[in-house]
Amino acid sequence: MVSTENAPETWPLWEVFVRASRGMSHVHAGSLHAPDAELAVRNARDLYTRRGEGTSIWVVPADAITTSDPDAKGSFFESPAGKNYRHAVYYTASEGVPHL
Amino acid sequence: MSDSRPLPHVTVDELDLAAELAGDTNATATAAVAEYALWLGDDALILSQQLGGWIARAPELEEDVALGNIALDLLGHARSLLHYAGTADGRSEDDLAYFRDEPEFRSAWLFEQPNGDFAQTIARQLAASAYMFELYSALRASKDATLAAVAEKALKEVDYHRDHAVQWTLRLAGGTDESRRRMIRAVRDVWPYVDELFRDEPLIGELDGIAVRPSTLREGFDTVIDAVFTEAELEIPDVRASSGGGRRGSHFPTMGHLLAEMQVLARQHPGASW
Numbered sequence: 245m246v247s248t249e250n251a252p253e254t255w256p257l258w259e260v261f262v263r264a265s266r267g268m269s270h271v272h273a274g275s276l277h278a279p280d281a282e283l284a285v286r287n288a289r290d291l292y293t294r295r296g297e298g299t300s301i302w303v304v305p306a307d308a309i310t311t312s313d314p315d316a317k318g319s320f321f322e323s324p325a326g327k328n329y330r331h332a333v334y335y336t337a338s339e340g341v342p343h344l
Numbered sequence: 345m346s347d348s349r350p351l352p353h354v355t356v357d358e359l360d361l362a363a364e365l366a367g368d369t370n371a372t373a374t375a376a377v378a379e380y381a382l383w384l385g386d387d388a389l390i391l392s393q394q395l396g397g398w399i400a401r402a403p404e405l406e407e408d409v410a411l412g413n414i415a416l417d418l419l420g421h422a423r424s425l426l427h428y429a430g431t432a433d434g435r436s437e438d439d440l441a442y443f444r445d446e447p448e449f450r451s452a453w454l455f456e457q458p459n460g461d462f463a464q465t466i467a468r469q470l471a472a473s474a475y476m477f478e479l480y481s482a483l484r485a486s487k488d489a490t491l492a493a494v495a496e497k498a499l500k501e502v503d504y505h506r507d508h509a510v511q512w513t514l515r516l517a518g519g520t521d522e523s524r525r526r527m528i529r530a531v532r533d534v535w536p537y538v539d540e541l542f543r544d545e546p547l548i549g550e551l552d553g554i555a556v557r558p559s560t561l562r563e564g565f566d567t568v569i570d571a572v573f574t575e576a577e578l579e580i581p582d583v584r585a586s587s588g589g590g591r592r593g594s595h596f597p598t599m600g601h602l603l604a605e606m607q608v609l610a611r612q613h614p615g616a617s618w
Binding site: 255276277278279280283286287290291294309330 | 404406407408409413433507508511515
């Protein structure tokens with residue numbers, strides 16, 4: 245029988261980052277619930293890497309992430325358009341450097 | 345940054361299910377090898393069906409997915425083994441799964457134990473996966489190429505199942521008073537059915553070098569369980585071994601209902617596809 249007594253507390257939330265292949269960055273894949281870090285890695289394996297996407301997984305407690313203020317986007321994320329001097333576009337990329 | 349590598353997509357229409365069977369699918373089993381393949385295939389099939397009962401009912405969505413993944417791994421092992429067993433007398437994996445009656449199944453009683461609460465499912469998973477890990481490790485050296493190939497493929501998956509069960513055993517035993525009480529009870533309820541897994545039935549004598557002699561797996565199983573129980577501060581319960589009898593077609597009372605649920609659709613609509 246599945247017990248329904250004592251409405252269970254929800255497990256803490258974890259953010260999951262998966263690296264698709266060597267040399268790439270870890271990319272945010274989603275989030276999940278798990279009781280602790282070890283099980284969070286295992287749950288992430290089941291939820292986010294079953295189609296062969298991953299070579300490495302990071303999990304981070306969601307409350308350890310500090311986010312930018314969504315109301316501050318006016319000044320915080322002001323577009324750098326029209327400020328070409330800020331961009332390193334005047335260089336030629338070396339050959340053989342992937343993912344640049 | 346963007347990842348331009350396309351993700352592999354699986355669509356059921358294009359999926360060639362036969363290509364996923366381990367080993368040479370044209371190999372034909374002798375009657376004795378087929379009987380042995382039924383032992384192992386039915387263990388995996390019944391456990392898979394049981395774990396499917398947790399879908400949408402596990403303690404958390406994440407655990408739902410974990411148990412579902414394990415069930416699907418086991419279904420893959422069952423497919424390969426039942427396909428191979430069926431080559432002895434021209435039956436398909438579906439014939440064997442859906443159109444055999446209870447006395448024709450060969451699963452051991454451990455796998456027929458009810459899901460119970462989550463702790464009982466974990467105790468059953470611990471015993472089952474620790475046994476299967478030892479079994480498939482040894483079966484890789486079988487003189488039968490198909491059985492060896494099935495074992496090779498299954499071993500990595502069973503390794504993960506064992507890890508999952510160990511992690512949960514440690515957490516339930518070391519968690520709250522409630523979880524510890526349930527884990528202790530679960531181990532006591534499940535352990536009478538462990539002994540049957542390691543009995544050398546007469547069939548084994550006919551399959552020297554092909555089948556794994558069950559009694560030889562006990563030591564490895566005990567070593568793993570002792571280590572886990574020591575860390576979890578659990579004791580091997582002092583319980584009498586059950587009579588068992590699954591290898592001879594005598595099953596635990598749960599089996600009738602389990603088979604009815606598993607087989608009803610295929611029997612009501614023979615040959616249906618969807």
